[in-house]
Amino acid sequence: MRWGQRRSFHWQVAQSSALRYSVFQDCGCPALALLGGPRNALLCGAAHFQHQDWLGTERLRTTYNGGVEGSFTSLPFGDGLTTASGGSDADASHYATLDHDYESDTEHADFRQYSSAQGHWLSPDPYSGSYDFSNPQSFNRYVYATNNPLGLVDASGLNACVDNASIYCSLPNFGDNDGTANELSEGLSTFGPSVTTSAGIFGTGNFTWNGWAWVNNYNGDEIDDAAAEEEGLGTPLVMSFGPAISPSGCSATQAVSFIKTNQAAAAKVAQQLGVPTQNVLGLSGIESTWGTSNAATQANNFFGLHGGANAPFATGVWYTGGGQAMSSFPSYLASAQSFAEQYGGYVQGVTNPTAFAQALVTAGFNPGKAPLGNPNFVRDTAATINATPGRMLCP
């Protein structure tokens, strides 16, 4: 840390509370600025304790022994900021946790720029899902937090909600915007089941909403602000969903049934491979024609795996109509695990469907050309994978 940099610490009173406390120190010494490096980082000044209101706006700053350094007042939309008690506006986010830009005198949100001086957003709400016919204020696309700045906050520029410190406010308005923990689960029907977090430790994959947090299907880790804080990732944890997905391809009832039956097992293997569940489901869907191939119905071989009884997780050999030895498995999961064991080295972390299929051609899973393979293997496999999320949402 060099001269002029600030060391900041933040913590929450309670995980679900918007009340957060922050401490900052201005670090480094002008006389030692040329030295830089770690030694200069040790020269941090006195700590300043920041006290925010329930919206995250700093209202009071104190020293380590409780002496008041400054107090701050502003109007509901953040306009009319004044300081008293000798304080100066040194907070990096002086309105509702939005990051203040001193050059333009505006605030950064994830998706829009806010002007606290004017008290409204500088661009209309880009999230069409925030229209709420029961709330006319939602039709004013520039208004902050549906014109309720004392009760709601909007850290992203997409979603007005009650609790700025929780992950719900990091996300678009998925549910009925009642500020409850079911905002996310309410949105599950309109958004894809695949969730990616900003935190690499949680990986990419499928998560299940358990009523209060997203749970990693593979290792059971809960994903919330507390976990992110513990891992030093900062809060609020940013989670992103895939593009909005609606049910599609539902007339293929066997494909839909196949997906529902095998989704949980596919998710386990997908997590192991670091790929979306639809990659595993789609591949097995096309390789077994949704569980109707003779290898699938007679040998639980959903990936067209050869190798007989010697293949990983195989329990026996099964012969095709042409006399080829294929593997027999006890279940879909075993078949998928065998696929992962044999081809995981090629597809590990390859999330893009086309790249995933191309990697399988490289691996020799399918020759990718006639006369011994499918010249359209990459195209067809990618298309099947891409169609799978829509089918996952079919009733």
Next chain:
Amino acid sequence: MSLVPSIFLLFLMFAASQAQSVIVHITTSDAVDLARMIASDEGYDIQNTEVYYFDSLKTRDGKPLLKGYTSVGFYIRGNIRSSISISETTGQAFDMNSCEVFDYPDLKPFQERIAHLSKTKRKTAQELADDAGCSSPKVLTNPISLAGR
């Protein structure tokens, strides 16, 4: 409502019921024959039975892959190359995974026979795709030479 329009309406309903299409049972043997023609049109030497073979596609409990269709798998060394679904009212065939409609000339006689028996008009490619739950169907009309692949 006067009597004349009511009678006319009844007639229309009767006529509609008479025009209802009939589902034609396509035997597995017929379906495999058609699938063999398609695989051949796709450029594969289907005489090599150690490499290429065909089998019906059904669930473990005998349900069809797609309702209203008889489906056959075209296998290469045990791996599915194409899943060919044949309409039980029009005889038209497609692959639900590639969303390709097979409309090769040598399939016409079979399709016309099925359509004649079922008294059903041919479906459009989009209608077939809707049945299969796929989008952007491609209609294949020209047989492919394996040498050109």
